[in-house]
Amino acid sequence: xxxxxxxxxxxxxxxxxxxxxxxxxxxxxxxxxxxxxxxxxxxxxxxxxxxxxxxxxxxxxxxxxxxxxxxxxxxxxxxxxxxxxxxxxxxxxxxxxxxxxxxxxxxxxxxxxxxxxxxxxxxxxxxxxxxxxxxxxxxxxxxxxxxxxxxxxxxxxxxxxxxxxxxxxxxxxxxxxxxxxxxx
Numbered sequence: 001x002x003x004x005x006x007x008x009x010x011x012x013x014x015x016x017x018x019x020x021x022x023x024x025x026x027x028x029x030x031x032x033x034x035x036x037x038x039x040x041x042x043x044x045x046x047x048x049x050x051x052x053x054x055x056x057x058x059x060x061x062x063x064x065x066x067x068x069x070x071x072x073x074x075x076x077x078x079x080x081x082x083x084x085x086x087x088x089x090x091x092x093x094x095x096x097x098x099x100x101x102x103x104x105x106x107x108x109x110x111x112x113x114x115x116x117x118x119x120x121x122x123x124x125x126x127x128x129x130x131x132x133x134x135x136x137x138x139x140x141x142x143x144x145x146x147x148x149x150x151x152x153x154x155x156x157x158x159x160x161x162x163x164x165x166x167x168x169x170x171x172x173x174x175x176x177x178x179x180x181x182x183x184x
Contacts, residue, residue, distance in 0.1 A: 134168035
């Protein structure tokens with residue numbers, strides 16, 4: 001698949017798929033990365049979202065609707081992948097075959113890499129505890145989406161986004177504290 005840099009401007013102007021790919025690939029990659037925390041997995045999810053777009057009727061719609069559709073598909077794919085990975089990991093743990101991967105950043109001390117992975121896992125657990133709409137709203141907002149883009153992606157009124165975000169942030173803080181620090 002072509003990267004956004006390889007798609008030339010004249011092609012983008014004539015082709016809604018190329019235009020969407022050029023404009024939205026980075027956004028979708030970032031969104032998937034925030035859910036999964038893995039660069040390769042995020043890249044696969046972004047590419048899969050565009051594969052699904054290639055034959056979709058939504059290509060006849062305005063660019064904002066295409067973008068909302070892509071964000072929705074990307075979130076669904078990423079959450080499905082995360083759920084599948086959790087299930088697979090749980091099966092391996094049950095039979096005692098799970099080995100911890102090194103996974104540290106080059107040159108990073110093992111203790112620091114462990115703490116970083118644990119913090120990332122804590123954030124993901126707190127997010128997973130939120131209701132779906134709140135979780136998606138938080139992820140979209142922290143991926144840089146405007147209220148209008150969030151509303152379009154989730155199929156809700158723009159005026160509802162702020163309320164959902166406020167509730168989501170409060171619920172996230174409470175969930176994070178309870179799950180990771182034993183506070184009530």
